Amino acid sequence: MERVRGFSLIEVLIVMAIAAMLAALASQSYSRYVLRSHRTDAHHTLMAIAQAQERWYATYNRYADDLSKLGYGEPALSPNGYYELAISVMGDDGQDFMAIATPVGRQSDDVCGSLSIDHAGRKLPDRDSGANTNGKCW
Numbered sequence: 001m002e003r004v005r006g007f008s009l010i011e012v013l014i015v016m017a018i019a020a021m022l023a024a025l026a027s028q029s030y031s032r033y034v035l036r037s038h039r040t041d042a043h044h045t046l047m048a049i050a051q052a053q054e055r056w057y058a059t060y061n062r063y064a065d066d067l068s069k070l071g072y073g074e075p076a077l078s079p080n081g082y083y084e085l086a087i088s089v090m091g092d093d094g095q096d097f098m099a100i101a102t103p104v105g106r107q108s109d110d111v112c113g114s115l116s117i118d119h120a121g122r123k124l125p126d127r128d129s130g131a132n133t134n135g136k137c138w
Contacts, residue, residue: 035110038082042101043138045078045085046117049099053087053119062094063119082107083115095119102126112137 052070053063067076067087076085083101090096100116114126115137125137 035107038080038107039110039112039115039137041078041080042083042103042115045083046099046101046115046123049085049087050117050121053097053099063089063097065089065094077104081105 049067049070049072056062056064056070064070065087067085068074070087072085077083078085078101082103082105084104086100086102088098088100090098096119098116098118100114102114103110112125116124116126118124123135123138
């Protein structure tokens with residue numbers, strides 16, 4: 001009698017289980033990478049807002065209290081639409097501002113949450129947890 005060569009059902013199932021575990025790990029890692037790459041949308045937009053605020057300040061000796069004055073529409077969204085933008089001016093004299101980018105949609109799963117920049121150039125994440133160790137969020 002000739003021996004039949006091939007894989008048994010158990011061997012095929014073991015290989016499929018290993019492949020499924022590797023795919024699950026790769027999928028989770030890829031999702032985190034996508035969220036991190038979309039974060040640059042907020043970085044670039046907040047830096048542009050800060051620069052526009054400095055130009056406004058040079059002209060009017062106060063910061064703009066509305067994003068429409070800086071050329072942003074309603075609702076103010078980042079160029080790729082991953083973040084909603086807001087600005088607040090502190091004090092009656094308009095000498096301090098903070099621009100905030102709040103994630104929308106699937107980007108709200110990002111561990112950094114909302115990102116902000118202020119008049120002094122301080123870049124802060126909303127959730128100041130271990131997610132921002134060594135400036136990972138910015």
